[in-house]
Amino acid sequence: xxxxxxxxxxxxxxxxxxxxxxxxxxxxxxxxxxxxxxxxxxxxxxxxxxxxxxxxxxxxxxxxxxxxxxxxxxxxxxxxxxxxxxxxxxxxxxxxxxxxxxxxxxxxxxxxxxxxxxxxxxxxxxxxxxxxxxxxxxxxxxxxxxxxxxxxxxxxxxxxxxxxxxxxxxxxxxxxxxxxxxxxxxxxxxxxxxxxxxxxxxxxxxxxxxxxxxxxxxxxxxxxxxxxxxxxxxxxxxxxxxxxxxxxxxxxxxxxxxxxxxxxxxxxxxxxxxxxxxxxxxxxxxxxxxxxxx
Numbered sequence: 001x002x003x004x005x006x007x008x009x010x011x012x013x014x015x016x017x018x019x020x021x022x023x024x025x026x027x028x029x030x031x032x033x034x035x036x037x038x039x040x041x042x043x044x045x046x047x048x049x050x051x052x053x054x055x056x057x058x059x060x061x062x063x064x065x066x067x068x069x070x071x072x073x074x075x076x077x078x079x080x081x082x083x084x085x086x087x088x089x090x091x092x093x094x095x096x097x098x099x100x101x102x103x104x105x106x107x108x109x110x111x112x113x114x115x116x117x118x119x120x121x122x123x124x125x126x127x128x129x130x131x132x133x134x135x136x137x138x139x140x141x142x143x144x145x146x147x148x149x150x151x152x153x154x155x156x157x158x159x160x161x162x163x164x165x166x167x168x169x170x171x172x173x174x175x176x177x178x179x180x181x182x183x184x185x186x187x188x189x190x191x192x193x194x195x196x197x198x199x200x201x202x203x204x205x206x207x208x209x210x211x212x213x214x215x216x217x218x219x220x221x222x223x224x225x226x227x228x229x230x231x232x233x234x235x236x237x238x239x240x241x242x243x244x245x246x247x248x249x250x251x252x253x254x255x256x257x258x259x260x261x262x263x264x265x266x267x268x269x270x271x272x273x274x275x276x277x278x279x280x281x282x283x284x285x286x287x288x289x290x291x292x293x294x
Contacts, residue, residue, distance in 0.1 A: 010038020177202025
Protein backbone atom coordinates (compact mmCIF):
# COMPACT_ATOMS: atom_id res chain seq x y z
CA UNK A 1 0.00 0.00 0.00
CA UNK A 2 1.34 3.42 -0.97
CA UNK A 3 1.65 5.85 1.94
CA UNK A 4 0.19 9.27 1.18
CA UNK A 5 2.93 11.93 1.38
CA UNK A 6 2.66 14.56 4.08
CA UNK A 7 2.84 18.10 2.70
CA UNK A 8 4.07 21.03 4.73
CA UNK A 9 5.40 24.53 4.17
CA UNK A 10 7.60 26.96 6.04
CA UNK A 11 10.06 29.79 5.72
CA UNK A 12 13.40 31.31 6.42
CA UNK A 13 12.07 34.50 8.01
CA UNK A 14 14.53 37.40 8.16
CA UNK A 15 14.75 41.02 9.22
CA UNK A 16 17.34 43.78 9.06
CA UNK A 17 19.77 44.10 11.97
CA UNK A 18 22.41 46.82 11.68
CA UNK A 19 24.51 46.12 8.58
CA UNK A 20 23.29 42.52 8.35
CA UNK A 21 20.25 40.34 8.88
CA UNK A 22 18.74 38.17 11.59
CA UNK A 23 17.02 34.81 11.07
CA UNK A 24 14.03 33.66 13.10
CA UNK A 25 14.29 30.25 14.77
CA UNK A 26 11.73 28.59 17.01
CA UNK A 27 11.94 26.08 19.86
CA UNK A 28 9.36 23.30 19.80
CA UNK A 29 8.90 21.89 23.32
CA UNK A 30 7.15 18.72 22.18
CA UNK A 31 10.21 17.80 20.10
CA UNK A 32 12.84 19.60 22.19
CA UNK A 33 14.41 20.99 19.03
CA UNK A 34 15.24 24.28 17.30
CA UNK A 35 13.67 24.64 13.88
CA UNK A 36 12.65 27.02 11.15
CA UNK A 37 8.93 27.86 11.35
CA UNK A 38 6.89 25.36 9.35
CA UNK A 39 3.81 23.15 9.49
CA UNK A 40 1.38 20.98 7.56
CA UNK A 41 -0.97 22.23 4.86
CA UNK A 42 -4.58 22.57 5.94
CA UNK A 43 -6.53 20.40 3.47
CA UNK A 44 -6.20 21.78 -0.06
CA UNK A 45 -4.56 24.98 1.18
CA UNK A 46 -2.09 26.53 -1.25
CA UNK A 47 1.49 25.83 -0.05
CA UNK A 48 2.45 29.50 -0.10
CA UNK A 49 -0.62 30.44 1.94
CA UNK A 50 0.24 27.63 4.36
CA UNK A 51 3.81 28.89 4.71
CA UNK A 52 2.63 32.42 5.55
CA UNK A 53 0.03 31.10 7.99
CA UNK A 54 2.49 28.82 9.78
CA UNK A 55 5.05 31.60 10.12
CA UNK A 56 2.45 33.87 11.70
CA UNK A 57 1.16 31.14 14.02
CA UNK A 58 4.60 30.01 15.18
CA UNK A 59 6.40 33.36 15.41
CA UNK A 60 3.67 35.99 15.73
CA UNK A 61 5.26 37.84 12.80
CA UNK A 62 3.63 38.32 9.36
CA UNK A 63 6.01 37.28 6.61
CA UNK A 64 6.11 38.60 3.04
CA UNK A 65 7.27 35.91 0.55
CA UNK A 66 10.21 36.83 -1.65
CA UNK A 67 11.73 33.67 -3.13
CA UNK A 68 11.01 29.96 -3.21
CA UNK A 69 13.84 28.00 -1.58
CA UNK A 70 14.94 24.40 -2.17
CA UNK A 71 12.32 21.89 -1.08
CA UNK A 72 13.11 19.56 1.82
CA UNK A 73 12.17 15.87 1.63
CA UNK A 74 12.51 13.21 4.29
CA UNK A 75 10.79 10.13 5.70
CA UNK A 76 8.78 10.22 8.91
CA UNK A 77 9.23 7.53 11.60
CA UNK A 78 6.06 5.80 10.39
CA UNK A 79 7.52 5.51 6.90
CA UNK A 80 5.44 8.26 5.29
CA UNK A 81 7.31 10.58 2.92
CA UNK A 82 7.18 14.27 3.85
CA UNK A 83 7.89 17.31 1.68
CA UNK A 84 8.29 20.83 3.02
CA UNK A 85 8.09 23.76 0.59
CA UNK A 86 10.23 26.57 1.96
CA UNK A 87 10.16 30.26 1.10
CA UNK A 88 12.36 33.19 1.96
CA UNK A 89 10.19 35.75 3.76
CA UNK A 90 10.87 39.25 4.93
CA UNK A 91 9.39 40.10 8.32
CA UNK A 92 6.69 42.73 7.93
CA UNK A 93 7.04 45.96 9.86
CA UNK A 94 5.30 46.37 13.19
CA UNK A 95 5.23 44.70 16.60
CA UNK A 96 5.04 40.94 16.80
CA UNK A 97 2.25 38.98 18.46
CA UNK A 98 2.81 36.01 20.72
CA UNK A 99 2.79 32.59 19.01
CA UNK A 100 -0.72 31.17 19.03
CA UNK A 101 0.01 27.85 20.75
CA UNK A 102 2.83 27.69 23.35
CA UNK A 103 2.70 23.90 23.30
CA UNK A 104 3.83 24.10 19.66
CA UNK A 105 6.41 26.90 20.05
CA UNK A 106 7.57 28.26 23.39
CA UNK A 107 10.62 30.34 22.38
CA UNK A 108 11.15 32.59 19.35
CA UNK A 109 14.65 33.94 18.74
CA UNK A 110 16.20 36.25 16.17
CA UNK A 111 19.80 35.27 15.49
CA UNK A 112 22.59 36.18 13.14
CA UNK A 113 23.00 33.64 10.33
CA UNK A 114 26.09 32.24 12.07
CA UNK A 115 24.26 31.85 15.38
CA UNK A 116 21.23 30.35 13.62
CA UNK A 117 23.49 27.77 11.97
CA UNK A 118 24.91 26.89 15.39
CA UNK A 119 21.44 26.65 16.98
CA UNK A 120 19.26 24.82 14.46
CA UNK A 121 18.88 21.11 15.12
CA UNK A 122 18.47 19.78 11.59
CA UNK A 123 21.00 19.80 8.70
CA UNK A 124 18.28 20.66 6.15
CA UNK A 125 17.38 23.81 8.08
CA UNK A 126 21.04 24.77 8.33
CA UNK A 127 21.51 24.30 4.59
CA UNK A 128 18.59 26.64 3.92
CA UNK A 129 20.02 29.33 6.20
CA UNK A 130 23.41 28.98 4.51
CA UNK A 131 21.71 29.35 1.12
CA UNK A 132 19.92 32.52 2.25
CA UNK A 133 23.04 34.02 3.82
CA UNK A 134 24.81 33.76 0.44
CA UNK A 135 22.09 35.60 -1.50
CA UNK A 136 22.57 39.18 -2.67
CA UNK A 137 20.14 41.79 -1.29
CA UNK A 138 16.60 41.47 -2.63
CA UNK A 139 15.33 44.80 -3.91
CA UNK A 140 11.97 43.96 -5.53
CA UNK A 141 9.36 41.22 -5.87
CA UNK A 142 6.90 41.06 -8.79
CA UNK A 143 3.89 38.80 -9.37
CA UNK A 144 3.23 37.59 -12.94
CA UNK A 145 0.29 35.31 -13.75
CA UNK A 146 -1.45 33.93 -16.81
CA UNK A 147 -5.18 34.56 -17.05
CA UNK A 148 -7.54 31.88 -15.77
CA UNK A 149 -9.47 29.44 -17.97
CA UNK A 150 -11.99 31.12 -20.27
CA UNK A 151 -13.53 28.34 -22.33
CA UNK A 152 -12.43 27.63 -25.90
CA UNK A 153 -11.70 30.34 -28.38
CA UNK A 154 -13.33 28.24 -31.13
CA UNK A 155 -16.61 28.19 -29.19
CA UNK A 156 -16.77 31.95 -28.64
CA UNK A 157 -18.62 33.89 -31.35
CA UNK A 158 -17.91 37.42 -30.20
CA UNK A 159 -14.84 39.62 -29.96
CA UNK A 160 -12.14 37.41 -28.43
CA UNK A 161 -10.99 40.28 -26.24
CA UNK A 162 -14.37 40.05 -24.51
CA UNK A 163 -14.26 36.28 -23.84
CA UNK A 164 -14.88 35.89 -20.07
CA UNK A 165 -13.42 33.39 -17.64
CA UNK A 166 -15.55 30.28 -17.03
CA UNK A 167 -16.44 28.38 -13.85
CA UNK A 168 -13.01 26.75 -13.70
CA UNK A 169 -11.42 30.13 -14.30
CA UNK A 170 -13.38 31.73 -11.48
CA UNK A 171 -12.09 29.06 -9.08
CA UNK A 172 -8.54 29.71 -10.29
CA UNK A 173 -9.02 33.45 -9.86
CA UNK A 174 -10.19 32.91 -6.29
CA UNK A 175 -7.05 30.90 -5.57
CA UNK A 176 -4.88 33.67 -6.99
CA UNK A 177 -6.94 36.07 -4.90
CA UNK A 178 -5.69 34.29 -1.79
CA UNK A 179 -2.07 33.97 -2.95
CA UNK A 180 -1.05 37.16 -4.77
CA UNK A 181 -1.96 39.45 -1.84
CA UNK A 182 0.69 37.63 0.21
CA UNK A 183 3.44 39.44 -1.70
CA UNK A 184 1.73 42.76 -0.82
CA UNK A 185 1.33 44.31 -4.30
CA UNK A 186 0.34 47.96 -4.36
CA UNK A 187 -0.48 48.03 -8.09
CA UNK A 188 -2.40 45.63 -10.32
CA UNK A 189 -1.85 45.58 -14.08
CA UNK A 190 -3.71 43.41 -16.61
CA UNK A 191 -3.40 42.81 -20.33
CA UNK A 192 -6.32 44.29 -22.25
CA UNK A 193 -8.54 41.16 -22.73
CA UNK A 194 -11.45 40.93 -20.30
CA UNK A 195 -10.30 37.54 -18.97
CA UNK A 196 -7.04 39.08 -17.76
CA UNK A 197 -8.86 41.74 -15.79
CA UNK A 198 -11.31 39.19 -14.37
CA UNK A 199 -8.43 37.01 -13.19
CA UNK A 200 -7.17 39.85 -10.99
CA UNK A 201 -10.58 40.97 -9.70
CA UNK A 202 -10.48 38.84 -6.49
CA UNK A 203 -7.06 40.34 -5.74
CA UNK A 204 -8.37 43.84 -6.39
CA UNK A 205 -11.38 43.28 -4.14
CA UNK A 206 -9.24 41.93 -1.32
CA UNK A 207 -6.67 44.74 -1.48
CA UNK A 208 -8.93 47.60 -2.53
CA UNK A 209 -6.83 48.37 -5.60
CA UNK A 210 -7.78 49.40 -9.15
CA UNK A 211 -6.75 47.25 -12.13
CA UNK A 212 -4.85 49.14 -14.82
CA UNK A 213 -5.05 47.87 -18.41
CA UNK A 214 -1.74 47.67 -20.30
CA UNK A 215 -1.53 46.44 -23.90
CA UNK A 216 2.19 45.66 -23.50
CA UNK A 217 1.21 42.37 -21.83
CA UNK A 218 -1.41 41.31 -24.41
CA UNK A 219 -0.88 38.73 -27.14
CA UNK A 220 -0.25 40.25 -30.58
CA UNK A 221 -2.39 39.35 -33.59
CA UNK A 222 0.29 37.27 -35.31
CA UNK A 223 2.84 34.74 -34.05
CA UNK A 224 5.64 36.58 -35.86
CA UNK A 225 4.97 39.58 -33.61
CA UNK A 226 5.55 37.68 -30.34
CA UNK A 227 9.31 38.42 -30.04
CA UNK A 228 8.72 42.15 -30.37
CA UNK A 229 5.78 42.05 -27.95
CA UNK A 230 7.83 40.04 -25.42
CA UNK A 231 10.60 42.63 -25.67
CA UNK A 232 8.10 45.43 -25.05
CA UNK A 233 6.57 43.51 -22.13
CA UNK A 234 10.01 42.94 -20.61
CA UNK A 235 10.80 46.62 -20.84
CA UNK A 236 7.45 47.52 -19.26
CA UNK A 237 7.89 44.97 -16.48
CA UNK A 238 11.32 46.43 -15.74
CA UNK A 239 9.76 49.88 -15.44
CA UNK A 240 7.09 48.56 -13.09
CA UNK A 241 9.68 46.67 -11.02
CA UNK A 242 11.33 49.93 -10.02
CA UNK A 243 8.13 51.36 -8.54
CA UNK A 244 5.77 50.11 -5.80
CA UNK A 245 5.27 46.29 -5.77
CA UNK A 246 3.12 45.10 -8.66
CA UNK A 247 1.18 42.04 -9.81
CA UNK A 248 0.62 41.59 -13.56
CA UNK A 249 -1.74 39.34 -15.53
CA UNK A 250 -0.60 38.47 -19.05
CA UNK A 251 -1.26 35.78 -21.66
CA UNK A 252 0.12 32.38 -22.58
CA UNK A 253 1.92 33.34 -25.78
CA UNK A 254 3.69 36.28 -24.16
CA UNK A 255 4.83 34.94 -20.79
CA UNK A 256 7.33 32.24 -21.91
CA UNK A 257 9.17 34.59 -24.28
CA UNK A 258 9.03 37.39 -21.73
CA UNK A 259 10.54 35.27 -18.96
CA UNK A 260 13.16 33.67 -21.20
CA UNK A 261 14.23 37.15 -22.24
CA UNK A 262 14.46 38.38 -18.63
CA UNK A 263 16.28 35.22 -17.57
CA UNK A 264 18.78 35.33 -20.43
CA UNK A 265 17.62 31.95 -21.81
CA UNK A 266 17.01 30.79 -25.38
CA UNK A 267 14.63 27.92 -24.60
CA UNK A 268 11.09 29.12 -23.86
CA UNK A 269 9.80 25.69 -22.76
CA UNK A 270 10.73 25.90 -19.04
CA UNK A 271 8.70 29.09 -18.77
CA UNK A 272 5.40 27.76 -20.10
CA UNK A 273 2.69 28.74 -17.64
CA UNK A 274 -0.64 26.91 -17.25
CA UNK A 275 -3.74 29.08 -17.15
CA UNK A 276 -4.58 30.40 -13.71
CA UNK A 277 -1.03 29.99 -12.42
CA UNK A 278 2.05 32.16 -12.42
CA UNK A 279 5.34 33.22 -10.96
CA UNK A 280 6.98 35.37 -8.35
CA UNK A 281 9.92 37.24 -9.84
CA UNK A 282 12.66 38.14 -7.36
CA UNK A 283 15.07 40.95 -8.18
CA UNK A 284 18.42 42.14 -6.86
CA UNK A 285 18.83 45.49 -8.55
CA UNK A 286 18.67 44.85 -12.32
CA UNK A 287 19.38 41.13 -11.88
CA UNK A 288 16.55 38.61 -11.96
CA UNK A 289 17.57 36.58 -8.95
CA UNK A 290 14.87 33.92 -9.06
CA UNK A 291 11.65 32.70 -10.68
CA UNK A 292 9.31 30.93 -8.25
CA UNK A 293 6.26 29.10 -9.57
CA UNK A 294 3.00 29.64 -7.73
